[in-house]
Amino acid sequence: MKITFAIPWPRYGLIADLTCRNYERANYFGKTALQKQVYLLQTLFGVDCGYDFGLHTYGPFSAQLLADLDALSFMGGVTVENDPSIGGYRILPGERCDYVRKEARDFLEASEESIVNVVEEFGPRYAKDLELLATTVYAEREALLNGTPPLEDELADVVSHLKPHFSKEFIREAIRDLRDRSHIATR
């Protein structure tokens, strides 16, 4: 009987890989960006990253992902630095980043195209925009569970109730943008 208690290298490798790719492109990569990019990778690109996301005031969030970030940081795979300029945290490649990516090679190779797409498409976005986009996707996927895509107005209403600090027009633009890229469907 072969039993494995392996460290979850695919999950750790994904965090390390996203950190490196965002770093190379000079994208600001903090805790919000990590949460939202992994959520979008899993939801829009169908990469099974193994995380359960729930909706919070700050958008989709996975506690397991945060715990993995902590564990990876202890392991030296990434460095999490306080950035007083934005009051948040910047995630940077750690000294063992390459080692962790190597351990997760199979998973990363299989998912490479999707990871590249997520970083290219969503990496340059501000945390606030990412939160709005991820929340919109979350609301649309939830509505889809009822069988049909939501009306654009309906989806805009739901998102507006979740993100009242964005104007309705801005939300509609975000919906159209996601729809035009075939990430979501509305009627």
Add this chain to the structure above:
Amino acid sequence: MRRGAQAVGKTFDFRCPVHGFVTVEDEWERDIIQHPVFQRLRRIRQLAWTDMVYPGAVHTRFEHSLGVMHTATRMFDEVWARNERALEALNFSKESRARDRKLLRLASLLHDVGHSPFSHAGEEVMPFVTEEKRYKHEQYSAELVRQLMTDVIDNHRLNQRGWKIPASEIADFIEGKATIGLVSLFWRQLMSSQLDADRADYLLRDSHHTGVKYGQFDLDRLFITLTVAEDPETGAPLLAVARSGWHNAEALILARYMMFNQVYFHKTRSIYDFHIGEVLQTLLAEAQKDSGRANASAFPPPDTKEHLQSYFEWDDWRVLGLLHQGAGGEHGQILRDRRHYREVFSTPDVATEADLKLAETVAEKLGAFAIHTDDASTSWYKPKGEILVADGDVENPKKIVRPLSEISDIVRNMRPINRVRLYVPLEKRDGALAIVKKTLEAAAKKKLQKRRKGEASKAEAVKSEPFKAEASRREAPEVEVSKGEVTKAEVIPDEPDAAPETGGPA
């Protein structure tokens, strides 16, 4: 009248060993508590068979649910009382305050109605939603409320007359659906977050009933230091702890950590969860053999009223009754005889890669012994996020927010627990321990040889090029060496289990 409450008619009080009194604020709440779906919680133990280790731990989800409603309400009232202007700055409406409060109370009260018999022990017997993902008790809670409680929620005269809170809204709140909106999502943090009433109540209650004092922290201090802040990166409203309360928040984290190690992940408690899971599968397979469902040894999914009715029929009493009649197969007999599987190997609490590899080797060697493994990293008891500490004017939501781990050295240095344990049937323990000992000795020998070889080559290098060798030693990457070498991996001595569980006749 209580702050923020719309008391209608009579109130009722339950005595509570943790909070003193828990008040039921009107007849509507009383009737919900009287409903069979809620009353079932009297027959679901909070900590399954933990009483085999801590005899006092026989409390139920019923008293915990009342405690969560009480605690969430106190938190809500204190947050409003101390942060009124900050909440208004975030456009939280005073007009809907009473309704928001009622919704939170009812969701908190009902959040656990979907637990299976013996609480988390039954979660491994939940059916699969997708290939790899099982249903969770929260989904059962939401569907039970949505489909079996409309009579006492939607149709209740006090609700129809005033509150107008449909069962579906309570269910959506429990699940955290997008449709509940920002205000409800914000208050939902009081039910599910690092600072929630659920955790606050179960730590104190479990600590009280087990007699393990580590679960204690200052709940009253927590109440008055909860505050409202904004996410610095995105501006989203957050629940945080005021800076003056961070030591207490630290105590909460420590309480959780200690309770995890001493109670929730106790080696004997954990193995009883495994046996109960096996028993449930046997009982379900027998009871549902004519159901036509593909997986009859799992609970019915929460997708139809009929399935929910069938799920609702399962509680601790039914399982115990069947066990008493001799049902439950091999694991039923183990429970009756109290001959649970025994731990023969364990990694440290925070296992390194090398520790886990050693555990794999030991597991492989033990193969013929029908081992059960227990992995803390997959346990139900996980952190739900970060505790945030807010600095600044209480009236202003724009505070400086930092994670507790940045302020507290203790929290910063706490690593995720990923301990792995190996168990074997009692009658195979001696043989298994001999194998474990042999495997660990072989591993230690191998490691010693490797170390000597490394030291010899280093010495050789120093001899020939002393400066270069020193530099290369300094720059060498961290080697994947086990912290859990033989001395750290715990070999469980060949002796009876700890005293608490041997208190009765076998």
